Amino acid sequence: MSLHVDRYDRLTRTFHWLTAAVVIFMFASAHIWENLEKGTPLRKGLQSVHISLGIAMAVLIAARIVWRLSGGSRPKADSHPALNVLAKMAHGCLYLLLLAQIGLGFMFRWAQGEPFTFFGTFSIPAPFVVDHAWRGTLGGLHDTVAWAIILLAGLHAVAALWHHYVMGDNTLRRMLPGSRNAFEK
Template sequence: MPVATRDIAGRTHAGRWSGRYDGLAIAFHWLTALLVVSLFAFAQIWGFLPRGPARHLLQGLHVSLGCLLVAIVIARILWRVFGSVRLSHPGMVGKLAQAGHGVLYLLLLAMIVTGPLKRWAAGQALNVFWLFSIPSPLPAEPVLRAPVGFIHFWAAWAVIVIAGLHAATALFHHYALKDGVLRRMIPLR
């Protein structure tokens, strides 16, 4: 059943799944996805590598891309709150979509807080693309490294699982329901 929705700029979108996200929201979405998958893959791969240059390189890239993810997530949240087109979903589907997005945002925030904390607890700086370092604002607390690492590890797995469900749902909408949901987030028309 068609439902008219209104975005924060006051534009009306008629139809159940009409409208498109703006270019910046689409860019933030796909950059976040690319960074999350890359960060997860690097962490999984270095677990199989012996200590040495390759493992150190992947860990350095993980830290650097993690810092980039922090910036993207903060910009994404600010854009979502202050500038992005909001497309609503009617009924229970909309509530489930909002809940899923909310959980993803909370898990991303947990990861971007615990990642640096884990490193700082060990007394290590964040080296960003080998260009500059962000020293720890806190004294080293090695005893905190394990519990913070535990949260970081499981938040990462939860993000991967929920993002996988998110992608599967989008594909179900696109191929089974043929309702245009996926087209709203595709960069090219």
């Protein structure tokens, strides 16, 4: 028997908003450091935090996938079936892009042959050799996938706002933080 819920569970909402915050920070930090002089403490610091958050993102996405497959509560979609299919496809693409981005980021770092640590506490050794010659290609792909994530996440946000303001349904409210009654019409 399936229990109908009107909102995503707290852990799903937390995963969603943490992922959004980390993606936005990582995208912004990469574009900020590109405008800073090489070797400056701020540039190196942003890169270090970016790398550490990339490791955290890998753990976060793995946890999201496990939680999703194990049955975190999901409200029943109340949109047209074609829109539901599009939403599922977009979510699937976001997961695939995030997984690809994590893999590309790790491989790019390993191709650079530089230490790869989580906030200086432990390093992530390469499980295989990544040829230094691939560094430029991996970096370019990492940048391209970052833009794809931002564009698709932007469409995702626009769709949520469209549901809220045009359709007048509860799609956006289901993912907002706060108590159940805080966002009722």
